[in-house]
Amino acid sequence: MSGMTMATEARPFSEPLDRLKRAGLRPTRQRLALARLLFSRGDRHVSAEQLHAEAKTARVVVSLATVYNTLNQFTRAGLLREVVVKAGRSYFDTNTSDHHHVLAVATGDLMDIPAGTLAVSGLPEVPDGLEVERVDVVVRLRPRA
Amino acid sequence: MSGMTMATEARPFSEPLDRLKRAGLRPTRQRLALARLLFSRGDRHVSAEQLHAEAKTARVVVSLATVYNTLNQFTRAGLLREVVVKAGRSYFDTNTSDHHHVLAVATGDLMDIPAGTLAVSGLPEVPDGLEVERVDVVVRLRPRA
């Protein structure tokens, strides 16, 4: 196994480790386990409580405080993006590329809109000393009347 | 004064009353006072705590619970719009027309972008049984690097 060149999907255990090292974060047992839960299932939008529950189900011993610490550290390191669409709850998005969201308000479901498909034009000019960090578009859907 | 036809600006005390009646809300002392604070100063984005503090300054006796109740009732009645751009705090927008926002993340300042100046194209198709409630665009500005 040692000298082989393999696709990322075939190295599910070393990939999270590389990810943490690249971000300058110590690869602790907790961070590795959470990275695996977060990044091995495609793009996701998870809350801290959700991730904590998933960890418990996966027999990963980790406190809720560490889940919060980790999500915030991952976000600062650019591994996650925080999404605020609902009062009183933060979602963490494993898709850090430029993209937008569709929110089904009735269910709370959040889906991605790839950046390529959607365009925003006519942005106002940016005041001196400031720059655009990002432009968030949220399409809110409700049950048809 | 009785038979005169005047512009809205010249009838600052009857306008909030009409607004409540049209919305089917009893014109109580508290709701009238809050409506006056909210709607007599042009477009605003206020939090419940802010409005409660303003009421106190204006010698209006009203509990924080009533401020929350009133903001939620006004929102349900279409007199206000709830804006969520920051985790853990709701803003209420007196501008209920179709428009978007610019947020200066460093200061928390929230400004309007009139609907006419900005366009979103390439929206994804809406799943069966759902309809677009609205499309929110938030331009996040940060201090230039």
Added chain:
DNA sequence: AGATAGATTAGATCCATTCTAAACTGTTGA
């Protein structure tokens, strides 16, 4: 292995918001 900076944790604390249930008030119609 020992030293140390960094990480984890239980539990406390914070804070915006909602809830409870008792007192109060705007409205209706007798």
Added chain:
DNA sequence: TCAACAGTTTAGAATGGATCTAATCTATCT
């Protein structure tokens, strides 16, 4: 005009997500 009632207000308690504290643990370096 005024009692009756539904709707409203309120203090204070409760809730729930998120953060903080400070004691314990561990990854890393020599």
